[in-house]
Amino acid sequence: MVGSRTLTAAAGLLVSLLVTAALWWYFDTLLVFLFLPFVPILFRGLGEDGPTVVQECPHCGFQATSEAYDYCPRDGSRLESAER
Template structure:
């Protein structure tokens, strides 16, 4: 059996090759291979929605910038919001 990560990677590679082949056929140039690596930059978010909140573990120094972390994954301590940000 193939693991789910391997299957996802295989589908991603196949889809990437398919998109590359379609773009190559549509634009009829090999330069598409130079443009395809820059496509992810078109879809990233420009700037953040607001200030980044940094939460830090008072014991081990673990830092999280995602609000879904309330506790340190290393020692289980409650994260504290840093005041210098």
């Protein structure tokens, strides 16, 4: 049985290969392969300032951005609400 994460990764890879092949065919050059890896860097940081820290470990400084954590995965301490 294949998980949803695997299917999502496979679909993303397939779409990426199709877009790359289309750009290669349209521009008729392999230079598109040099540019495509940098596309995610161009769009990094658009739309939000960063994750909001919800809870923090008082001992090691681990910061959780989701309320799904109750305990620190590093040392097992109970997380405290971050005051920021």
